[in-house]
Amino acid sequence: MSYLVGNTEQDLQAKKPTYEELVAELSQLKADLFAERHKRKVVEQELKELKQLSFSMQTHIEAEEEYIANKLIKRLTELKEEKERLAVQIEQEEEYLTNNLQQKLEQLRREKVNIENQLEQEQEFIVNRLQRQLDELRAEKQQLEKKVEELSRHATPLMTPTRHNSSARDSDDCPQLSLSPTLVQVRQRLESSVERKNEAVSSTD
Numbered sequence: 529m530s531y532l533v534g535n536t537e538q539d540l541q542a543k544k545p546t547y548e549e550l551v552a553e554l555s556q557l558k559a560d561l562f563a564e565r566h567k568r569k570v571v572e573q574e575l576k577e578l579k580q581l582s583f584s585m586q587t588h589i590e591a592e593e594e595y596i597a598n599k600l601i602k603r604l605t606e607l608k609e610e611k612e613r614l615a616v617q618i619e620q621e622e623e624y625l626t627n628n629l630q631q632k633l634e635q636l637r638r639e640k641v642n643i644e645n646q647l648e649q650e651q652e653f654i655v656n657r658l659q660r661q662l663d664e665l666r667a668e669k670q671q672l673e674k675k676v677e678e679l680s681r682h683a684t685p686l687m688t689p690t691r692h693n694s695s696a697r698d699s700d701d702c703p704q705l706s707l708s709p710t711l712v713q714v715r716q717r718l719e720s721s722v723e724r725k726n727e728a729v730s731s732t733d
Contacts, residue, residue, distance in 0.1 A: 669726065676718045 545553070 672718055672721055679718065
């Protein structure tokens with residue numbers, strides 16, 4: 529047992545660092561500590577910058593979002609106002625077109641009535657005029673027929689004399705027979721006139 533303890537103390541004495549080693553180790557530790565502190569400061573600075581950048585970006589994003597939202601709201605408001613304005617304009621135009629078409633329709637109806645009345649008056653005037661002309665033609669026809677009948681009665685004794693073979697009797701009848709051709713021509717002209725009047729009356733009917 530004493531042997532083991534003696535060996536341990538010897539080992540500890542053998543492994544005990546020297547002053548120089550301790551100073552060197554301390555210097556190394558200080559250097560490591562300085563390096564770690566420097567790294568920590570660098571990391572803290574980077575973290576601070578990142579936080580500032582994040583805050584700045586967040587602020588910029590919020591401002592951008594607010595700007596976009598306000599712009600969209602403004603645009604939606606403008607579109608809504610434009611829609612309402614167009615709706616009012618369309619309604620006014622429809623009302624104007626409706627009234628205009630209604631006025632034109634009423635005007636066309638009045639013109640139609642006026643044209644119908646005018647045509648009816650013209651038709652009545654033409655019918656009355658044709659009726660008067662027809663009555664005049666009929667009256668003239670009757671007068672011509674009466675004249676023809678009277679001329680026929682007066683001309684019949686002259687156109688149908690009793691003829692004999694004696695030359696003396698023929699010479700005595702010459703004065704009467706000389707009038708017959710004239711009466712015949714008058715009768716023919718009257719008959720022709722009556723026929724023309726009849727044709728005119730027939731075409732009018």
